[in-house]
Amino acid sequence: MKAVSRFTLGGLSSRKFVCAILLVGMISCRTAAESKPDSGTTAAVPDAQTDLSSNGGADADGAGDHAMLTDAPLIDGGSGQDASTDAAEFGIAARAAKQTCNPPAAQIDQAPVAKLSATGCVDPADPKKPAPSLIPYDVISPLWSDGADKQRFMAIPDGAKIHVKNCTLEPDTCRPSFMGGTTIDEGHWILPVGTVLVKNFLFANKLIETRLFVRYPDMWAGYSYEWNDQQTDADIVDENGLTKDIVNGSGGAQSWYFPSRNDCLECHNETVGNSLGPDTRQFDRSFNYPSGVMGNQIATLEHIGLFDAAVAHLTPLVDYRLQGSSGPSAEDKTRSYLHSNCGSCHRPDGNYSAIDLRFGVPLQMMKICNIDPNKGDQGVTGSKRLFPGDPTKSVMLLRMQAADKKSGRMPQLATSVLDATGIRLVSDWITSITSCPP
Numbered sequence: 352m353k354a355v356s357r358f359t360l361g362g363l364s365s366r367k368f369v370c371a372i373l374l375v376g377m378i379s380c381r382t383a384a385e386s387k388p389d390s391g392t393t394a395a396v397p398d399a400q401t402d403l404s405s406n407g408g409a410d411a412d413g414a415g416d417h418a419m420l421t422d423a424p425l426i427d428g429g430s431g432q433d434a435s436t437d438a439a440e441f442g443i444a445a446r447a448a449k450q451t452c453n454p455p456a457a458q459i460d461q462a463p464v465a466k467l468s469a470t471g472c473v474d475p476a477d478p479k480k481p482a483p484s485l486i487p488y489d490v491i492s493p494l495w496s497d498g499a500d501k502q503r504f505m506a507i508p509d510g511a512k513i514h515v516k517n518c519t520l521e522p523d524t525c526r527p528s529f530m531g532g533t534t535i536d537e538g539h540w541i542l543p544v545g546t547v548l549v550k551n552f553l554f555a556n557k558l559i560e561t562r563l564f565v566r567y568p569d570m571w572a573g574y575s576y577e578w579n580d581q582q583t584d585a586d587i588v589d590e591n592g593l594t595k596d597i598v599n600g601s602g603g604a605q606s607w608y609f610p611s612r613n614d615c616l617e618c619h620n621e622t623v624g625n626s627l628g629p630d631t632r633q634f635d636r637s638f639n640y641p642s643g644v645m646g647n648q649i650a651t652l653e654h655i656g657l658f659d660a661a662v663a664h665l666t667p668l669v670d671y672r673l674q675g676s677s678g679p680s681a682e683d684k685t686r687s688y689l690h691s692n693c694g695s696c697h698r699p700d701g702n703y704s705a706i707d708l709r710f711g712v713p714l715q716m717m718k719i720c721n722i723d724p725n726k727g728d729q730g731v732t733g734s735k736r737l738f739p740g741d742p743t744k745s746v747m748l749l750r751m752q753a754a755d756k757k758s759g760r761m762p763q764l765a766t767s768v769l770d771a772t773g774i775r776l777v778s779d780w781i782t783s784i785t786s787c788p789p
Contacts, residue, residue: 415500415554415600416493440647442640446655447484452506452547454565455587459572467561467576467585472506472549478584479558482506485549487641488648490633492668492691496552497607497768498599499559503628504549511543512659513652515631519663527699534700535624536709538631538665544568548626554600560609561585564619564626571625573615606767614764620702623695632710633691635667668710671776685780686710688773692762706736713788719747720787729759739786742778751777 452472455463464470467478474480481487485504493501507513518525518537526532535541542548548564558578565572576585577593592611599605619625628634634648649662668691671684679687689697690710696702698709705725706718714720719736728734729749738744750761751774760766 415498416496440644440650441654442638442642442644442646442648442651443486443655444642446657450484450506450509451482452484452549453508454545454547454567455563455574456565456572459567459570463574463587465587467587470563472504472547472563479582481549486652487638488628488634489636489638490628490691491636491670492633492687494627494692495762495766495770495773497605497766499552499554500600502551502553505542505629506547506549507657508543508545511545513543513629513657514541514659515539515662516541517660517663520660534622536630536632538663539624540626540629540631540634541624542566542626542629546626548628554597554605555602557598558582558585559597559607562610562615564615566625571616571619573610573612573619575609577609608765608767610765617702617764618695618762620695622698622700622702627691627695631662631665632668635665636670666711672772681776681779681783685776688776692770692773714784715788720784727759729753737781737784739784740782742781745781748774748777748781 452470455470467473468475472482472485474482481504485506488503488505490503516524516533516535516537516539523531524533525537528534544566546566550562550564551558552560552562560578561576563574563576565574575588575592577588577595578585588609590612592614593609595607595609596604597607616625619627631649634652636648637645638648638651639645640651652658653662668687669679669683671679671688673679673684678684687710689708693708694710697706698704699707707716708719721739722736724734724736724746727746729746731744731746731749734744734746734749736746742748747761750759752769753760755767756763
């Protein structure tokens, strides 16, 4: 039996007609026969009945979530159609009968549950195993987290639905904020009250931290849990955060920062919609589910009824870790990296709205090319935010290379290790820009 296709437009199946709504408001349409798979990345996660730490160690070079990938196309249905239209491609057969993962505090002003094992988000008998009601997922363009490997899950309350911002159906929401529009991007997933997003951080197959990001009626809140050395449970971290030395994936010593609850909301801010990963552009990828099925994530979540309406297709981000001539362009990889690592603050109405680093924004509208920096020149006379052709005079790169926050490091929070992949991408991109567009 054939399943409902992943995306629909005006009642037409996306197997026959695919329309991508572009940033500038134009519509680009193509037949499925002309279409290529949206993303070439896949990710394996541990089975829900196996240890979370069994499949999550960082690579030997400490790249973790930034490990380089070779070109690999999505699974092909063999007929030129989107593989996600086949019922066999759904990674999850049905929604969990009972959601056990609930907010660790009934109200945001109450003390959270002290032990991760008592949250309902993990197996209480073995907290290294996720609760069966959790939905595993991955993103196309991950955030740099000091070389840690990450595992991601979501818990949606029983019967609740996810709403996706759609500029075609809700044009008023996509007006500029001063005209009454919302600041979140098109394709952002507005998660229901009671949602818990779970993220595990690991080095060398050892769990270091589990973060729960929770939607309450009026706001979101983040909670960090620190794993003990025995890997038997994790304890709630004080609201002010914690810094400790750990052993990284290469066997070396490294500082690790458990963010304060206020820190969480610096990046997970209201302007961006609080949650960062769940987004149509980030989720439109193939995923190796614990069921053994390699399925498109959006198609799978549609199949189990998580959305309140069909999800409109948007041009996805690209995986900047992909290597090979057949992968995405160097510019697209760099822009995707900047979007996921910088764009939550550097955007209109964001914490630093002077520049716009979102994916798809034309270079001339990013407000960086050949423009004087307004927060210091990083000690380089004559530097610009982006100096065409010269990374050594480009403050956006110099800040990525700074040692710490005091010396101007970007990002400012929750990182103490330089991101070699991101630095290389941005440096090469700046070198390739010979002049600023008019």
